[in-house]
Amino acid sequence: MIFSHPEPAGRKIRILPVFMPFAGCKTRCVYCAQTVQTGRAKAQLEHVYSALQATLEGAESGAGYEVAFYGGTFTALPFVWQKRFVALAAQFTESGVVSGVRCSTRPDAINQEELSELRDGGLRTVELGVQTYNNKVLANSKRGYTEEVIVSACNTVKNANVTLGIQLLPGLPGMNAEIFTNDIAKTCALSPDVVRLYPCLVFKNTVLAHWFSQGKFQPWTLEETVTALGEGLLSLWQHGIRVIRIGVAQEDGLNENLIAGSFHPAMGNMVRSEALRLLLMEKIQQLQKPFSRLFLPQKYQGELWGYKGVHKHFWAEHGVLPEKVVHWKLPIFQLD
Template identity: 45%
Template sequence: MTKISRHHFSHPEPSQKRLRLLPVFLPFAGCPSRCVFCDQHAQTGLGGLRLEDALDALHERLSLESGPFGLGFFGGTFTGLDLAWQERFLELAARFAGPGGLVHLRVSTRPDRVDLQSLGRLREHGVSMIELGVQTFSSPVLEASGRGYDGAVAERACAMVREAGLELGIQLLPGLPGHDAALWREDVRRTLALGPDVVRIYPCVVVRGTGLADMYLRGEYAPWSLETAVNESGRALLDFWKAGVRVIRLGLAGEPGLLERLLAGPWHPAFGNMARSLALRLFLEERLAGRTGRVTKIFLPLRLGGELWGHGRVNAEALARLGIVRENVNFWSEPDIALELEEQ
């Protein structure tokens, strides 16, 4: 006798906060040195930018905003700025704070440029979150990349952000010199142990004019392949989702300045989608593991329509082994995933 069993479960991704975040880019501002991989001018689409001009532009922009929004300072080392400049930017932001205006403020900085005193001062000025450009917790890789701190400093900085009562963001950069998949998976494990609120994953690419470009041209550095970067990012993504960590960026944005100067590395316009689709496939494999019966129907939220099969239908063969084929796939308006299994 044939028996139909039905199973419902949620997609593992934590719900994203629906808040518009205005980015303010301060390329290289406050940075004590230039890391081998970094070209903020190319990555942000901004050339040399004077702080006075950035402050004026921010004032004009904030004056035009309405409704709740967030604000983030990126592209440099905010806590490396002179204290007077930090306060000028933060005091300007505070003038627009309120329920109908600025409701969230974050800054990006280096792990070796924070302490409890500076974090407390930022909190007093209305900062909600610190995003730390950790890149990796591997001390040899950090040294090879010219970061100027080790993994222990990075971990202590993350702990201090929490101790100061602030939300924590961790930015990771897999594929740096000397960084392999095993070290990356250790980075993911250590990141999860620190319990960040958000994570950004930027697989390392080679940009003209950087120290990494010189190493690449001399044959001293080889970036990860696109396949490796997608595979490792997708697996990490699922781990972060299951731990309740929001991953708010996958891959560098395709700024024209970046694409013009890109020499090598795993950049792709659909990188985020590729990693997300792999994470979804791995999740479905986990949920179906050990289940008996044949999949007769699967229902998925409409928002997953562009992720199930993967870029170029790369997931199709693996999904078919699970019994998931085009004929039994349905997309619906419900938020959950549902399966119908036929058992003899």
């Protein structure tokens, strides 16, 4: 049996992140680690604008950065500011410093007319912080919108000929593995171009931290998270959807502020390994006969046995022993 890995091919992108913490945010979600800030003061936006301008002016010609506005609700900023930021980045496309613009925002902050204007100005990708489609979990998390709003926003982005990204947050209050499986299925039905998976974590000075201290909220364990995300990742791949991030990045201050939750610096590798385990078991069962060798593409060597060899015992029980695994350079798998 010969088969390929289902992960869609992706293009390498040089992201130039522009962090705008809580710019445009008008509410505080239960997992949010900062105090509420309504909008963003003009002086602060001016500072972000000036800093970005200086960075772009000092960049090498042909750098090919995709300027990415993260950390807030970009499309909830005053529209004049949205246009200013996109136009600033667009000024550097001719020199090759900038290849495009992307932003993150909320599903309830999408306006098709404005989005079309931003697209004409250089906006290429919109990532929606969907988090979940389950209305009860959305209400628990104080997101302030419903599944209907999410679906409408996703269709609006696609109809505006803008690349759609979806961010999911498994493990929110009231969520279980079944709800997350449904979230994956609904995401696949919407066919976004890219997805990010951010397991819910408990940080200091959040509503979740208060609930956790009172025993009203219990985050998913690491094992539960890896299992659920592994299944979800494989499904997304099989629907041709690229997953561009799994787990939060290890940033300064994270460890000091993290109270609970399934954070692990190797989360991406662990989830990818789980997805590969599920894929190979599916193929082994389809083979319906004993196999003598598994030809494994070299790039997946680190994922077969799992993080610190966690899957070795499982594979031994299913006849996948080190002496049966042949590492080769071809990008396809083969079971003989």
